[in-house]
Amino acid sequence: QVQLVESGGGVVQPGRSLRLSCVTSGFTFSSYGMHWVRQAPGKGLEWVAVIYYDGSNKYYADSVKGRFTISRDNSKSTLYLQMNSLTAEDAAVYYCARGSYYFDAWGQGLLVTVSS
Amino acid sequence: EIVLTQSPATLSLSPGERATLSCRASQTVSRYLAWYQQKPGQAPRLLIYDTSNRATGIPARFSGSGSGTDFTLTISSLEPEDFAVYYCLQRTMWPMYTFGQGTKLLIK
Numbered sequence: 230q231v232q233l234v235e236s237g238g239g240v241v242q243p244g245r246s247l248r249l250s251c252v253t254s255g256f257t258f259s260s261y262g263m264h265w266v267r268q269a270p271g272k273g274l275e276w277v278a279v280i281y282y283d284g285s286n287k288y289y290a291d292s293v294k295g296r297f298t299i300s301r302d303n304s305k306s307t308l309y310l311q312m313n314s315l316t317a318e319d320a321a322v323y324y325c326a327r328g329s330y331y332f333d334a335w336g337q338g339l340l341v342t343v344s345s
Numbered sequence: 346e347i348v349l350t351q352s353p354a355t356l357s358l359s360p361g362e363r364a365t366l367s368c369r370a371s372q373t374v375s376r377y378l379a380w381y382q383q384k385p386g387q388a389p390r391l392l393i394y395d396t397s398n399r400a401t402g403i404p405a406r407f408s409g410s411g412s413g414t415d416f417t418l419t420i421s422s423l424e425p426e427d428f429a430v431y432y433c434l435q436r437t438m439w440p441m442y443t444f445g446q447g448t449k450l451l452i453k
Binding site for chain 2: 273274275276279288290324330331332333335336337338
């Protein structure tokens with residue numbers, strides 16, 4: 230079955246960096262656009278970034294543009310999110326999600342805490 | 346940016362009752378609107394896409410309608426497992442997706 234498993238979260242100091250990974254299985258990863266979506270504690274959902282199926286195009290929410298980088302390795306069926314210059318506003322559960330148009334499969338979520 | 350406003354913020358109903366959730370867009374999103382269900386500690390689950398299409402495995406008691414700026418998610422007869430938070434999502438301004446703030450469906 231379709232599985233998306235995130236890793237790499239944790240506690241990080243403000244201004245530091247963190248890299249999230251999302252290992253997928255059960256579908257042809259290289260055929261799908263992939264996204265990161267986040268949810269601050271007790272808050273709603275916020276789309277963060279998308280990458281085309283072949284990695285040729287990437288787009289970001291204004292709130293993370295210039296600080297976050299989405300990438301993928303189709304040979305490993307893995308999605309990444311490099312997060313730099315983290316602030317308290319970036320603290321959230323981060324989900325990887327599959328979908329060229331809508332997010333039709335999600336990982337279990339990964340907590341990122343930004344604290345000194 | 347397209348803003349999605351969901352109402353009500355909280356809805357208290359009993360199992361077996363009909364639930365009607367609303368999502369209003371600040372400008373037209375055509376039919377490019379989806380609904381998600383999220384239970385505590387879980388990832389969201391796609392229920393409805395493109396206004397009225399049920400996602401794979403979603404029961405027929407869930408239906409969506411609307412167009413332009415006004416959309417509705419209807420649950421015809423609530424089951425105990427339906428009590429959750431529901432979000433709408435627009436993709437008209439792809440890739441600049443926006444979610445509504447959510448409606449919490451509580452057991453009365």
